[in-house]
Amino acid sequence: MQRFVNVHCHLLNFRFIPDAFFKTRAPIRERLLRCKLTRWIARAVTFLWPGKKYDKIHEVLALMKRDIRDLVKPFVDEMDQASIVLATPLMMDLELASFNVKPETPYRYQVMLISEIAVDYPGKIMPFIMFDPRRRSVSELIKTALEEMGFLGVKMYPPLGHHPDPGSFFNDAEVNHALNATYEYCEKESIPITAHCSRGGAYSGDLMHSREVVHKFSHPSSWEGVLEKYPGLRLNFAHFGGNEDFLNFDRSESWSNKILELMRKYDGVYADISYHEPALWEKTAGDYFATLEKLMNDDPIRDRIPFGTDWLMTRHTWTEKAYVEAFLMLPPTMLQQIAFENPLNFLFSDRKLPMRIKRFFESKNIKKTDLPHLIRVTLTV
Ligand SMILES: [Zn+2]
Numbered sequence: 447m448q449r450f451v452n453v454h455c456h457l458l459n460f461r462f463i464p465d466a467f468f469k470t471r472a473p474i475r476e477r478l479l480r481c482k483l484t485r486w487i488a489r490a491v492t493f494l495w496p497g498k499k500y501d502k503i504h505e506v507l508a509l510m511k512r513d514i515r516d517l518v519k520p521f522v523d524e525m526d527q528a529s530i531v532l533a534t535p536l537m538m539d540l541e542l543a544s545f546n547v548k549p550e551t552p553y554r555y556q557v558m559l560i561s562e563i564a565v566d567y568p569g570k571i572m573p574f575i576m577f578d579p580r581r582r583s584v585s586e587l588i589k590t591a592l593e594e595m596g597f598l599g600v601k602m603y604p605p606l607g608h609h610p611d612p613g614s615f616f617n618d619a620e621v622n623h624a625l626n627a628t629y630e631y632c633e634k635e636s637i638p639i640t641a642h643c644s645r646g647g648a649y650s651g652d653l654m655h656s657r658e659v660v661h662k663f664s665h666p667s668s669w670e671g672v673l674e675k676y677p678g679l680r681l682n683f684a685h686f687g688g689n690e691d692f693l694n695f696d697r698s699e700s701w702s703n704k705i706l707e708l709m710r711k712y713d714g715v716y717a718d719i720s721y722h723e724p725a726l727w728e729k730t731a732g733d734y735f736a737t738l739e740k741l742m743n744d745d746p747i748r749d750r751i752p753f754g755t756d757w758l759m760t761r762h763t764w765t766e767k768a769y770v771e772a773f774l775m776l777p778p779t780m781l782q783q784i785a786f787e788n789p790l791n792f793l794f795s796d797r798k799l800p801m802r803i804k805r806f807f808e809s810k811n812i813k814k815t816d817l818p819h820l821i822r823v824t825l826t827v
Pocket of ligand 1: 454455456756759
């Protein structure tokens with residue numbers, strides 16, 4: 447069986463997401479909200495998957511009710527069944543998303559819990575810390591997480607309320623200062639960054655009503671100034687601009703077209719294919735894989751498309767195994783490139799386990815022999 451590395455997934459439960467975040471425009475919500483008992487379910491369902499009918503929704507709700515440690519076990523079981531040998535869960539910092547309601551589990555405590563999970567599954571679960579430049583002392587938090595708490599990379603989500611460019615007039619001076627500090631550090635230390643990049647997803651309360659602003663901040667062209675200033679960044683545009691844009695990459699106005707332009711210009715630019723539902727729907731799979739194969743025949747694009755699923759967001763319909771199986775129809779060398787080589791190239795500069803992660807493992811008495819085959823054999827440890 448082909449081994450997979452999943453660069454895009456999430457370990458989230460209801461206590462990690464502020465209740466008020468489950469805002470939505472889906473009409474079904476109003477009806478369900480009137481019934482007090484089902485209120486939180488309705489909010490969750492409509493926030494995560496607005497306006498859609500899914501078959502495993504009760505399973506995902508049951509998962510999200512669990513403690514985060516108990517949520518990891520079924521996730522790891524799913525990884526094993528799907529031959530996913532390494533996953534990098536991306537954290538979500540929703541405390542500053544302007545709803546005035548904090549998550550039940552404060553973000554810094556969430557970071558501690560996820561760090562413990564990185565100890566329980568060394569080299570198998572290697573999380574990304576979320577960087578919201580509006581947070582106080584955020585540069586210190588990011589640095590500590592990366593150097594002392596086992597976090598492999600950085601997650602960013604600009605549509606929650608900031609422009610990614612440190613030269614943007616929209617941001618406060620402190621926000622731009624934090625952006626510069628983190629980009630500089632990540633470029634110097636070869637730390638991978640994954641940035642949300644699609645028209646869909648979670649939005650800031652402030653920006654919810656302005657699609658224009660939300661799209662502007664998510665748009666890959668918002669990163670042009672960042673890459674000009676920090677050309678050595680390792681930057682992954684999550685979702686490759688989103689389903690529809692991915693399929694229409696040859697249209698000049700599509701987001702994926704812009705991403706491809708940036709990939710050709712900068713060696714460190716990647717785009718993952720997480721939450722690409724057209725790959726899993728019978729009607730669209732043909733088109734989807736024809737598009738993917740076309741891109742995989744293009745140099746240097748073929749080296750920049752890493753695999754990701756977006757679990758738990760995809761769990762309403764697909765287990766990790768079901769998701770992975772859709773991709774098995776790719777020619778073997780192409781599949782190996784997407785599932786294995788590209789994720790490792792994005793995550794590990796020169797295929798080396800970073801010194802900071804080695805030090806973290808040592809501090810937790812994790813020996814080289816405790817690490818999975820993948821890390822010991824594929825990487826320089
Ligand atoms: Zn995601």
